[in-house]
Amino acid sequence: MHSIAFRRRAADRVTRVLFALSAIAVILPLFLIFFDLLWKGARELKWTLLADLPHPVGEPGGGIANGILGTLTIAGLAMAGGIPMAVMAGIYLAEYGRGKFASMVRFAVDMLAGVPSIIMGIFSYVLWVLPMKRFSAWAAASALAMIFIPIVVRTTEEMLKTVPASVREAALALGIERWKTTLFITVRTATAGIVTGILLAMARIIGETAPLLFTALGNQFWQTGLDQPIAAVPLQVFNYAISPYDDWHDKAWAGAVALIGMVLLISAGARYLTRVKK
Amino acid sequence: MTRKAGDNPKDLLFEKTTAVFAFGVLFLAFLLFALLVRESLPAIRKFGAAFLVTKTWDPVAESFGALPFIYGTLVSSFIALLIAVPLAVGSAIFINEFAPEWLKTPVAFLAELLAAIPSVIYGLWGIFVLVPVLRDWLMKPAASYLGFLPLFKGPVYGPSMLAAGMLLSIMIIPFILSVSREVLATVPRLQKEAVLSLGGTHWEMIRIVIGQHCIPGIFGATILGLGRALGETMAVTMVIGNRPDILLSIFQPGYSMAAVIANEFTEATGELYLSALVEIGLVLFLLTFVVNFAAKWILKTMVSRAARGL
Numbered sequence: 001m002h003s004i005a006f007r008r009r010a011a012d013r014v015t016r017v018l019f020a021l022s023a024i025a026v027i028l029p030l031f032l033i034f035f036d037l038l039w040k041g042a043r044e045l046k047w048t049l050l051a052d053l054p055h056p057v058g059e060p061g062g063g064i065a066n067g068i069l070g071t072l073t074i075a076g077l078a079m080a081g082g083i084p085m086a087v088m089a090g091i092y093l094a095e096y097g098r099g100k101f102a103s104m105v106r107f108a109v110d111m112l113a114g115v116p117s118i119i120m121g122i123f124s125y126v127l128w129v130l131p132m133k134r135f136s137a138w139a140a141a142s143a144l145a146m147i148f149i150p151i152v153v154r155t156t157e158e159m160l161k162t163v164p165a166s167v168r169e170a171a172l173a174l175g176i177e178r179w180k181t182t183l184f185i186t187v188r189t190a191t192a193g194i195v196t197g198i199l200l201a202m203a204r205i206i207g208e209t210a211p212l213l214f215t216a217l218g219n220q221f222w223q224t225g226l227d228q229p230i231a232a233v234p235l236q237v238f239n240y241a242i243s244p245y246d247d248w249h250d251k252a253w254a255g256a257v258a259l260i261g262m263v264l265l266i267s268a269g270a271r272y273l274t275r276v277k278k
Numbered sequence: 279m280t281r282k283a284g285d286n287p288k289d290l291l292f293e294k295t296t297a298v299f300a301f302g303v304l305f306l307a308f309l310l311f312a313l314l315v316r317e318s319l320p321a322i323r324k325f326g327a328a329f330l331v332t333k334t335w336d337p338v339a340e341s342f343g344a345l346p347f348i349y350g351t352l353v354s355s356f357i358a359l360l361i362a363v364p365l366a367v368g369s370a371i372f373i374n375e376f377a378p379e380w381l382k383t384p385v386a387f388l389a390e391l392l393a394a395i396p397s398v399i400y401g402l403w404g405i406f407v408l409v410p411v412l413r414d415w416l417m418k419p420a421a422s423y424l425g426f427l428p429l430f431k432g433p434v435y436g437p438s439m440l441a442a443g444m445l446l447s448i449m450i451i452p453f454i455l456s457v458s459r460e461v462l463a464t465v466p467r468l469q470k471e472a473v474l475s476l477g478g479t480h481w482e483m484i485r486i487v488i489g490q491h492c493i494p495g496i497f498g499a500t501i502l503g504l505g506r507a508l509g510e511t512m513a514v515t516m517v518i519g520n521r522p523d524i525l526l527s528i529f530q531p532g533y534s535m536a537a538v539i540a541n542e543f544t545e546a547t548g549e550l551y552l553s554a555l556v557e558i559g560l561v562l563f564l565l566t567f568v569v570n571f572a573a574k575w576i577l578k579t580m581v582s583r584a585a586r587g588l
Contacts (some may be wrong), residue, residue, distance in 0.1 A: 019376055022368030026455065029448045033395065033403050040406070096293050097300070105300045108307035113568035115563060117309070118536050122559045126313045142432035146306065153303060171433035173284045179292030207396025209538070210511035214543045234398045238512065241402045249406065256399045258303070267394055276438020 009218060010265050037154035037257050038070065044254035054220055054249035056234070064255050066222050068232040070137070071262075073223065074216060075206050077141035082148040087187075089149075090156025090194075095182050097157075109190035120146040122213035129215060137223065137230040138218035139241045144205040157196025159190040192273050203263045289372065293360060301412060311563075318557035320549055328556060335522040337542070340552035346522040350532035351562070355507035357443025357528065358450055363500050366451045367389030370458035371484060386459070393452035404445045409436045411515055412444065417529050437519035440528040445513050450503040457502055457577070461495030462488075464581065494583075500577035505569040507561040509562060511536035535562045 050061050054060025089109075093102055120143040128139035163186050187194070209232075210216075217229040218239060221253040233255055240252035286453050322328065325342060332343020373385050414437040421432035473483040488496075519531020520541060535558050546552040 007488075008479055008482070012481040015481040015484075018366050020370035022365045023377070023385055025365050026369045026392075026451055027385065029389055030392050030395075032407070033399070036403055036407050037399070046490050085299050085302055088296045089303045092293075092296035092300040096296065101297075104547040105304050108304045110570070110574065111567060112303070112307050112310070114505055114566055116511065116566055118316070118509065118539055119559050122317075122539065122543070122556055123310050123313055126317050126556070127309075128459070146310070149303060149306070170293060177286055178289040178376040179286075179386060182292065203394065207398070209396065209398040213540055217544070234396060234512075237402060238398050238516075241398075241405055243514065252402055253375055253406075255403050259396060260399060263394055263396060 011152065027074065037253060037260065040250070041253035041257040045257055048112045050253050050259060053222065054251075057243075057248065058091050060247070062251070063259060064231075064233055064236050064251075065235040066219065066231040067236045067255070068222055068258065068262075071206060071233045073226075074137050074140040074212075074232060075202060075229060077226070078148050078205060080146035081141070082145040082152060082201075086149045086152035087119060087156050087194065090135070091160065091182060091187065092151045093157040093187070094160035101249070109150045110145065115146075116210075116244045117143075117147055117208050118210035118213075120144075120219070121213060121215055124211065126213045132227070134227065135215060135217035136230040137216065137226040137228070140212050140230060140232070143211035144208060144216050145159060147208060148201045148205050148213070149174045151199055151201040152194075155200070155234065156190075158195030159197065160186060162193065196273045199266050203266040203270070204231065206258060207234060207263050209238055213238075233262070237275065260261045290455055296426065298446070311428075313564060314556060314560045318553060318560045321557040323552075325474075327399070330561070332410075332523060337356060337546075337548075337551050338547035340548065341552050342550070344558050345533070346524050347533050347535040347538050347558055348561065349524050350442075350518065351508055351534040351536070351565075352535060353528070353532065354442040354446060354518060355504055357440060358507045359500060359504060360445035361444060361447035362451045362454055362503055364372055365447075365470035366503070367458050367496055368369075370455050370462055371488075373526075374459055374462045375480065375484060378433055378582060389452050389455050391452075392448065397449070397510060397512040398516075400445055400449055400513040402442065404517040408445060409441050410545075412436070412438075412441055421431035421529055428526045432529060434529050435531060437517050437520065437531050438529050439532040442514045442534070444516035446507045446510055449510060449513060450506045452460055454499045454503040455505055457499035458496055460491075461492050461577075461580065462501060464495070465491050482579055495580040496571050499520050500532060501576060505573055508569060509536055509566050511540050517542045535559075 002048050010214040048070065049103040050063060052061060052063035053066055054064065058189065060072060071229070093105060093109075096102070097105065122176075124139045124143035127137055128142060144171050167189060168181055168186055171185045172178065210231050212235050216232050216235060219229045219231040221231075223230045237252050237255040237259060238256060243249070243252075305552050308317040321342065325332065329344055330348065331340065331345055332341075333345050334343050335346060336342070338504055361362070369385070369389065373382055377385060413434055417436075418432045419442065420430050424430040425432050459496055469485055469490070474480075475484055478486070496573050514534050515537040518534055518537055520537060522538070523530075523531045525532065539555055539559055539562075543552075543555055546555055
């Protein structure tokens, strides 16, 4: 009997340690990645990174300023097109979406949300690059919008559904028209949540690289127009990383620090908003 | 809510306007699928079903088969799951059942932060940190002692199926972890307390309760992680080695469906070459589609069973 009790207790101890170790193993890469980013990115992490154009190989200095502007441009375009569409579709699903059509839309949203981002790149390539015969900011933005839209439709629907029915009923009981109730009471109440969803989706598309490879293509110089190839930070990180030059590797790390800085800043904004709401 | 939309023309107009945007989303999904199929047609017509089981990938001779890429995608994702599932489920159990209150939120937050890191940064870290470390500390010794096994055969280059699988595992852990935590949270508290009150240890409680309740849900979480791993592009492209061969050894370079699209799309000259790449995209699309909906279905039935108290 004694040995059975001992074995049971020992098994309990051992598994406890194993579970704790697995948690450590999960978190460890995060620290390693951030440590390496700061350590290896430090050499090129200076003000010129954010202000200068890329320099050719071997020439010291140079930055990713055109990439930052390009990333903001294509993400901005994607959001300008994506937000109205996604929020309106989300309103439809939350407020009117009970029929067969609505379940088809939900199915489409689920499907789009699971599509690998590189396939959105193919989509944009076929839709814009092939007929226009050139890579462009428009094509990149439409690929990013395809990633952005399903995320925002989902969060908008979920957030609107958290608004209690009593709020809508109170507004309707006061004789406010239904469309006004939806737009100025229900959506207004859920705004913080919807904006959080938009920011999280923005953080996601800012870091996307795969769909830009054959839509934005990248550009060594300042962008000249939205129908022209455009630079983006993730593309610069990728191209510097796979280059054979050491000083470009340093720039890849520095660019990665800038990229993750942008992503974390936006995510932190999203978290701050939800905190205010609570 | 009690009024009908038809009572007021403005209400009707607003409803129809939102419906138009909802239809737009539906149309985009349809357009995506239709364009993929249309652009794949030349390759589908030329190679038929043999495309999926042909090993040659020769752009010069315009002879295309997707097998090496399908193989690479499946094997690297499988390696990722082998590593990620035990770690993710283990830490989900740790966070939900063992961790002191003050530790729960920070650990869960840090694990979630892994999901916020862009794929290209994982790839960068993979090239310059993970691959050299794996090569010198794991693959070289393993190949010299266990090299007689086909699975660990050298020569060791660094970029490999194993490196891709390990990097992928880090990337999919947060998804499996958060779904596993949700699954664990559906276990009725009474049942856990029942085991403990009968004198069971914590480990016995977990074993019994998980055996009873959580296996289907954890399976669903695994399939969800698989859906993520299959389509991951940049990180895999940067460490898998990009060689379209089918080699048994996980120390050898491979190629994946997403990686070949990423690498060769801009240089695809000729209609058939481009079409073959789009068809690989179509196959990847269908594969992730099936896997994602399988995961959703498993998790949904699991949740409804838990709601009924089974």
